[in-house]
Amino acid sequence: MTVDAVLAIFRRVLPSSDLDVDSDFFTVGGDSLLATRVLSAVARECGVELTFEEFLLAPTPAALAVTIATTVGNGALR
Amino acid sequence: MRVVVVGAGLAGLTAADELTAAGADTVVLEARDRVGGRVHGLEVAPGSWVDAGAAYLGDKHTMLAAALAESDLKTTPTAMVGASRFDLGSLSTRPGRFPPLSAVALGELFDALDEVTSSVRPHAPWLSPDAEARDARSAADWAAEHLRHPDARLFFPLFLGEMMAADPAAISVLHMAFYLRSGGGTGYLNAFEGGAQQDRVDGGSHQLAVALAARLGDRVRLSQPVRAIHQDHRGALVHTAAGTYPADAVVVAVPPLLADEIEYRPGLPVGRAGPGTGRGCAIKVHLVYPAPLWRDAGLSGWSLSSAGPMQSTVDDSPPGVGVLTGFVTGAEALRFSALTAAEQRASVRAQVSGLFPDLPPPTAIHVTDWVAEPYSRGCYAALFGPGDWLQRGPTLTTAHLRVHWAGTETSTEFFGLMEGAIRSGHRVASEIRARY
Numbered sequence: 033m034t035v036d037a038v039l040a041i042f043r044r045v046l047p048s049s050d051l052d053v054d055s056d057f058f059t060v061g062g063d064s065l066l067a068t069r070v071l072s073a074v075a076r077e078c079g080v081e082l083t084f085e086e087f088l089l090a091p092t093p094a095a096l097a098v099t100i101a102t103t104v105g106n107g108a109l110r
Numbered sequence: 111m112r113v114v115v116v117g118a119g120l121a122g123l124t125a126a127d128e129l130t131a132a133g134a135d136t137v138v139l140e141a142r143d144r145v146g147g148r149v150h151g152l153e154v155a156p157g158s159w160v161d162a163g164a165a166y167l168g169d170k171h172t173m174l175a176a177a178l179a180e181s182d183l184k185t186t187p188t189a190m191v192g193a194s195r196f197d198l199g200s201l202s203t204r205p206g207r208f209p210p211l212s213a214v215a216l217g218e219l220f221d222a223l224d225e226v227t228s229s230v231r232p233h234a235p236w237l238s239p240d241a242e243a244r245d246a247r248s249a250a251d252w253a254a255e256h257l258r259h260p261d262a263r264l265f266f267p268l269f270l271g272e273m274m275a276a277d278p279a280a281i282s283v284l285h286m287a288f289y290l291r292s293g294g295g296t297g298y299l300n301a302f303e304g305g306a307q308q309d310r311v312d313g314g315s316h317q318l319a320v321a322l323a324a325r326l327g328d329r330v331r332l333s334q335p336v337r338a339i340h341q342d343h344r345g346a347l348v349h350t351a352a353g354t355y356p357a358d359a360v361v362v363a364v365p366p367l368l369a370d371e372i373e374y375r376p377g378l379p380v381g382r383a384g385p386g387t388g389r390g391c392a393i394k395v396h397l398v399y400p401a402p403l404w405r406d407a408g409l410s411g412w413s414l415s416s417a418g419p420m421q422s423t424v425d426d427s428p429p430g431v432g433v434l435t436g437f438v439t440g441a442e443a444l445r446f447s448a449l450t451a452a453e454q455r456a457s458v459r460a461q462v463s464g465l466f467p468d469l470p471p472p473t474a475i476h477v478t479d480w481v482a483e484p485y486s487r488g489c490y491a492a493l494f495g496p497g498d499w500l501q502r503g504p505t506l507t508t509a510h511l512r513v514h515w516a517g518t519e520t521s522t523e524f525f526g527l528m529e530g531a532i533r534s535g536h537r538v539a540s541e542i543r544a545r546y
Binding site for chain 1: 297
């Protein structure tokens with residue numbers, strides 16, 4: 033999944049429009065409930081099911097795209 | 111102008127206060143021997159009060175904030191620092207409030223909820239797209255269709271219990287969608303910081319009712335349950351066991367199930383409640399400790415359990431004492447309400463010793479059973495079951511001749527909350543001032 037695709041998910045879920053690839057989800061209006069909606073969208077779009085803790089460790093579009101790529105690379109499609 | 115207000119909860123007191131200030135000759139008839147209704151204080155230690163009923167507020171609750179300011183009452187933030195305890199099949203401790211469940215499954219639940227809440231028409235839910243089908247269907251049926259993951263199915267009834275004090279089988283999909291939207295959205299209703307549970311009233315929310323009643327003085331008559339309201343071309347007569355009160359306008363500011371207990375002549379064209387209307391299923395348990403001892407162990411006091419009886423606990427400690435508030439909601443509240451007081455205490459004690467094994471036994475346990483309260487019939491608010499919104503929604507605030515309606519269940523904004531009650535009080539006062 034591309035960084036831009038993850039950024040598009042952030043933009044859909046968050047009310048704030050001023051986002052870029054390095055925006056930290058939890059400092060731009062995101063909370064744990066909205067985080068689950070990012071993760072359900074990621075799962076829907078590329079089949080990767082991340083945990084809440086994995087998102088906490090990679091809360092920007094750029095970092096989350098890396099986590100997704102790593103998970104796919106590890107063959108850890110769940 | 112003579113106005114009789116039935117019910118001294120926040121809605122009735124707000125209406126009476128505004129109408130009295132506008133020059134009306136006002137009487138408030140209250141069934142209980144206290145004011146406040148579903149807002150009620152409990153003194154757990156000398157000078158330390160907790161909220162046995164409605165407790166929390168957030169920034170969107172602007173009319174409540176204005177009323178508190180007018181009575182010189184302050185708010186205090188709800189403490190939520192530290193780790194949480196979870197008993198969702200097995201016990202665990204985790205930082206923050208996020209439960210040990212699949213985040214993707216919860217995301218799918220919130221996606222599905224967002225779909226129904228975003229399409230509801232908040233001020234006229236009965237006109238929402240697909241209103242007939244959503245009104246006819248229970249939230250439990252909706253969940254069975256939309257929630258596939260077991261974690262979502264486990265979490266959904268806990269969530270609805272927490273948000274609405276509702277068993278999913280007891281409410282329509284339309285009511286669920288409306289309620290979540292009315293309260294500011296699912297995220298706002300669910301949140302502590304930045305949401306609807308951000309603050310409490312310092313010293314207890316009951317102080318607001320007490321302050322409003324003090325301003326009204328002897329206009330408030332306690333222990334006066336209203337039996338009948340009769341109207342003819344001359345005006346209205348409000349009957350209690352002790353007397354009869356003539357009025358040019360009447361405000362009925364009690365929950366729908368109680369409003370229907372009053373005899374109206376002529377009768378109401380549409381009942382305030384129907385066979386599907388349920389009691390809000392909330393029982394509050396206050397566990398008292400010498401101090402908030404869980405904080406020493408890095409715990410917030412927040413817990414979430416699928417086992418019950420308490421679905422959740424939260425740290426509501428006033429200064430000088432430790433208090434965990436336990437919420438028994440939904441179907442579990444009906445089971446718990448049917449236990450003896452000794453059985454209730456034993457089951458709470460057993461649960462809390464499992465959730466917080468390092469805590470000493472509580473020094474006191476207070477149970478406030480709103481389900482069994484004859485003059486509330488449930489809390490947080492009446493539950494609109496299948497059929498209710500389409501049948502009753504359009505006339506929710508329509509006066510019956512001189513009888514006008516208030517109460518949090520008549521407010522499409524912040525329905526079920528203190529804010530909704532206060533907004534309904536102002537709305538009904540404006541209605542009466544414009545008409546008489």
